[in-house]
Amino acid sequence: MSLGQALNAGLRQAMERDPKVVLMGEDIGKLGGVFRVTEGLQRDFGDRRVIDTPLAESGVVGTAVGLAMRGYRPVCEIQFDGFVYPAFDQIVSQVAKLRHRNEGRVAMPLTIRVPYGGGIGAVEHHSESPEVYFAHTAGLRVVTPSNAADGHRMIQQAVACDDPVVFFEPKRRYWERGEVDEGLATTVAPLHQARVVVEGTDATIAAYGPMVATALEAARIGLQEGTSIEVIDLRSLSPVDFETIEASVRKTGRLVVAHEASVFCGLGAEIAARVSEHCFYHLESPVRRVGGLATPYPPSRLERHYLPDADRMLHEVDRCLQA
Amino acid sequence: MAIAPARVPERGIPEWTGFDGLVQLISVDGQRTVGCPYWELVADVGADQLRDLYTDMVVVRRIDVESMALQRQGELALWAPLLGQEAAQVGSARALRPDDFVFPSYREHGVAYCRGVDPVDMLRLWRGSALSGWDPAVFGLATPAIIVGSQALHATGYALGIMLDGATSAAVAYFGDGASSEGDVAEAFGFAASFTVPVVFVCQNNQWAISEPVRLQSHGTIAQRGQGYGIPAIAVDGNDVLAVLAATRLALARASAGEGPTLIEAVTYRMGPHTTSDDPTRYRSRDEEEEWRVKDPLVRLRALLRAEGLADDGFEDSVTAAADEVAARLRRGCLALPDPPPDALFDHVYAGPHPLIEEERDAYAAYVSTFDS
Incomplete structure (x- = not known):
């Protein structure tokens, strides 16, 4: 259904x-x-x-x-x-x-x-x-x-x-x-428990809500290009299941957080700070964020420029890999 | 005091345009008014009940005076005095039945007293010992709403629950003239009328919202607002304890009979400042304060009791002594209120486990423990 x-x-x-x-x-x-x-x-x-x-x-x-x-x-x-x-x-x-x-x-x-x-x-x-x-x-x-x-x-x-x-x-x-x-x-599962949707080894994309399907698309494309991406569905934004995120980052060493909301002061900022604090020596690159722009939501003919898609997520994964 | 079960008069809300459009049963000089149809709602109130109402009002004023003093002496962070509103609060609260549920603002100390709250517990909020002071379920009284007008919606929702339960009690929202401009009060009127829920809106129009006079809120009366929502309204002399009692009984009877919400505008006066941080000399005149001083609700009821031979010096002395004892106990209790332990910060934020709260609780305890050695 x-x-x-x-x-x-x-x-x-x-x-x-x-x-x-x-x-x-x-x-x-x-x-x-x-x-x-x-x-x-x-x-x-x-x-x-x-x-x-x-x-x-x-x-x-x-x-x-x-x-x-x-x-x-x-x-x-x-x-x-x-x-x-x-x-x-x-x-x-x-x-x-x-x-x-x-x-x-x-x-x-x-x-x-x-x-x-x-x-x-x-x-x-x-x-x-x-x-x-x-x-x-x-x-x-x-x-x-x-x-x-x-x-x-x-x-x-x-x-x-x-x-x-x-x-x-x-x-x-x-x-x-x-x-x-x-x-x-x-x-x-407890209400606040995140889920590893697909496993990967090169980088992690943490997403939630509408962005999970987009992250999965990015992982599929990544695999075709030879990049193994782990996708986490956060499910809960308060509290955040940091354990699941941190376990993934310790494995992949790279993290991209994705959401439709503006990047500035978004949930990705909190997760990046937390992961920097808890997983600093496991990180191969800075945590990167992909999300909505620092603008009001645009008219619908422009929304594809505002909303992250698989390509923008992969662009951030690439920057992590190149760091 | 004994509570007589009120019934809705056959003709609904009586038409009344006397006494400047206000329901009034005791005149400013302490005489029983003639001809007001609301008398039938308080026909059972005899000598003992009148003396009880007077005692309540004196005690409530004494609690207020003592709390003002405690604030001036640095024992309370703030106090919002009810001086001048004793009749509006005692008259309405003494009409309530045990299973009614009240949603007050932050000035309803007289209502809380009538619901049985220990005055010391009222001070927990104002001393900064806690964010509230009592168990709402025990007293049928929510803790004070500081966000102006927010509680009108809570009362309406609670009343919806009463209706869904098939119960005959009522919810009562207290708010002021300033709150009447808030969207939440307007939305509460709309929801209450639409759902025909058993709620009573008691607006104490004390003429001032901090420095803003009621004419800045609206050019009509607050009671007139009811008409636009299809809510019957009663404008009552808020310094007349019997008139307020009668109006509230009528409103409660309507609620219990399934006739829906009633709006009561109790016209009164905030004789003191908005709070202990306020300075009314900056925005209102001595003449105005003097004009209302002669309408003091206690003076009026005392005059009636004296004129009818229901009170003598001995009675008044005993009431004063009782009030002083309440005040002394209040002072002792206030000074003995303990500061909560720092760990209480984390209590009851959530009902269930919450990893962030637990993590911060542990981390803060560890930090504090570094000072122990």
Whole structure:
């Protein structure tokens, strides 16, 4: 099934498992969400568990906070990445901090789903990658699946998690299909565990969300050119599974971090600093980053220049190899 | 005090345009007003209950005065005084039922007192010993919202949960005239009206948001905002404890009857500064302060009690003594509040394991231990 269908199936299982799970968002009911991720859920669970809200993102998240304090487990859908900012205050000042502020006496088991990233030819504010704003905030967990099987498992883990999870969905991968075992236990891996997708020996590309498929393409091309590239799917951006990254770098000696978000102050900066600190004597070259430019997201006719592709990733791998 | 179950009057929210458009049951000079239909909502409030309300207001003011003093003496980092708002807070909070749930701002010390919070615990936040002071579930009271207006949405969501549970309690959001300009309050009005949830919005219009007068927030009244959302609103004299009690009872009864949200604008006055860091002499006149001083909510209720023979010097002395005892205990408790250990920094950031937190906890403990030898 596709990533979108896998998320739908995972949400359905989460709702069947726990009657306190309620979905909230704009157009998620009869329409099933603009990407159809909640399709059929209001029909099957009713409009008291799949709630169409007024058009106000802070309102969606802020009321979810109150629901959580009443004992519910809300799953909020933000329609597009660029629409999450009106909810930013509620997410970083309330959702992230309420447990700590109340010394553990208030639980905040929210999931905030955000379709993100570009590559779909959209208009402005529909292609952004705001994940680092949230990864920077203590109290939040930030994750992103790259494929259908992970999407199915991780959305269930996120909903079951007693911490707030900002769940970024790579919208250009919604329609990509993969094998999903709906009976698979969600405990096969912790939510924050990264995965080595393909093994390699010459360099590592660490990517997440929409960039994992691009990194795999780069690895395939690299192999044809005689370069063995290991690809890591980070899956979790807060916390980051540094163990998996560092183990890979100790093997390959070279690391490229890839994301659609701007390179400046992106997750790659944190990973580069960390790897420099922990793997300095294993590195054959400086850690390199490939990502979005230091510009606002461009009009869609230019987005292929903004977004990293396999060629740009391989260009950075080459620079590591030539160092 | 005993809580009478209010019921929604047959005619819904009574039309009332008397007393400058405000619901008022006790006049400024301490006389019972005549003709206001809200009297029926407090018909059960007799001599004992009136004395209890007065005692609450005196104690709450004494807690406030003592906390101001503690801040001036360097024992609190900050204090946001409620001076002048005792009737608005005690009147509304004494209308609440045990299973109602309150979402306060940072000035609702009187509400917290009425919900049973130990005043010493109120000071933990202001002394910097903790980020909050009590268990919300125990008192039906969230910890103070410092982000202005954010709590209106939390109350609305909590009320949605009450509705989904099929319960008959209500959520109550307290906020001020400044917060009425915040988007979160507007969104809360929209969500609450759309979902018809059992929430009461209590806006204490104390005329000032730090240095900004209420006319800078809006040229209409705050109560008028309700109409645009389809939320019935009651404008009440916020310095009249009985009127506030009556209005809140009506709002709670509407909520429990499934009639949805109510907005209460309690018109009052912040007699002190915004906080201990503020200086009102820079932006408002002595004349204005004097104009409101004669409307002091305690003076008004005392006048009523005296006029009706419900209080004498002995009663007032006993109330003062009780309030002084609360204040003395508050001072002792404040000075005894321990600083939390540095390790507490890392507690409860997450519910589950988090490698970065654990790593920093260990690293910081190791760093601190280097000073031990």
